[in-house]
Amino acid sequence: MDRHQVFDRNLLLTRRLRALQQHGSAADFLLVRAAEDLEERLSAVERNFDIAVDLASHTDLAAQALRRSGKAAMIVRVERGAPFLDGDFPAIVADEEFLPLKPGSIDLIVSLLSLHLTNDTPGALVQIRRALKPDGLLLGAMAGENTLAELRECLLVAESEIYGGASPRVAPFADVRDVGGLLQRAGFTLPVTDIETYTVRYDSAFALMRDLRAMGMQNVLIGRSRRPLTRSFFMRVAELYAQRFSDPDGRIRATFSFVWMSGWAAHESQQKPLKPGSAKASLADFLKDAEKK
Template identity: 40%
Template sequence: MSASPPDFDGPPRLTDRTALSRNRARAARIGREDWLHALVRDEIEDRLSEINRTFTAPAVVTGNPAFWTAAMPAARVVGDEPVLALQPGQHDLVIHALALHWADDPVGQLIQSARALVPDGLFIAVLPGAGTLAPLRAALAQAEVEVTGGLSPRIAPFGEIRDLGALVTRAGLALPVADQITQAVSYRDFLHLARDLRAMGETNALDRRLRHPTRRTILRRAAQILAETAPDPQDPGRIRLGLDLIFLTGWAPADNQPKPLRPGSARTSLAAALSQRTP
């Protein structure tokens, strides 16, 4: 029996926004787990401290407005809706915090964020990268195939850094940079990992997911596979996973920014430059 999801009318979508809102509301109701947002906040603060500039009109786009309102009281905090509640040219800093992976149109999210910037304003996006939860994804897939003979979407797709970095340029931002950090996390078992994801509001909200509860036999088998394939080296009784966090940075174009020379405009040939190098 195949576990393939049912057919849907209309254009394909990544995210069921109703389900995503429901998952986030449940997380807030049971006590939201914000440790990943706190990690991202600290990382962004470190990066901003290295920039010789004071930002006076920041904005944050996020699916966790309560955390970011408390973290950045001076910022305008808006939800990650398809149409962002940001006015053009009003902010010198826009942060897109841990929500871009749920966007049906990530380029559109970046373009709207870029339009909200003043000239030479800074954009920073943080989102999960391709290696995030890879052992969990593999364990769920193997367990479902073994039990049902089919496969259904369970974890949102996460992009590669080289592909995500290209989005910054496509959004019209200058001086693009993409880099990545990896955070290792350890859990007692599969059940505690699942509880943490639920408390983060990050459980399955894919539009093409199955619309009925997962069989217990699939979950038990996935737990076994995860324990076998992702043991914590420091404590083999636990499981360990990696979270790849990709940071995308770009600046709203401005006349005072450095710009590359036009091809053919150099006044010294490469051969001449090399010949002048000191042995």
């Protein structure tokens, strides 16, 4: 296996398919929220698109948001597993790390909560940018760095206490500045990133972990420990969680962050930064004038 890989993506696909089979849409509340945000953000884009691709958004929620927005004449879904697809939209079975899209063929690509689990996120973004027509748009969200911060802390403390050491059990997530840098590195113009943070409350850490299993979002890190975990370990995690992150009513808090990103494929009509030295007034002169006033 490539030493640069972080995630076991075959295991990720297996767990998502199992979650779909066993739980259906029972734990899709984060995707529902992301799709609502997507529709709102699309409403602020003052143009329509001929061909839009919904890339690896797990369900048809993003595609349905696209349809409701009225911004796309044609919507194509791309998913790694055929069971995630239905007959409502044209579809392609493909890995988001190896896009089978012709260069310059797509007007709009949206993606909800999947790109953070690619092993080569910069490469995936480059492929997306190449697939876009000039002045085509990427609009998507990935999990941000504060996602599941409480659970991460409790897992690390419990494992250190019980086993004398800890291994990573929650995936690393990028911060908003990192994502902006990735967009620039991939060649997008006019890149914009921002973050939305949500708090979800649960009766206990066990209820949170049940939701994560229903999402197929258990640990798929290649560097994860293979040590079997005992009931006493999870009891200690739940105890720590209740001690550190509970509200007065006894319920615990779980943080989920969405880093939203948008970027355009270059086009001559887009605004361009001024060349160095081309400004008609200097900042120094402005500050001098302000000081005199």
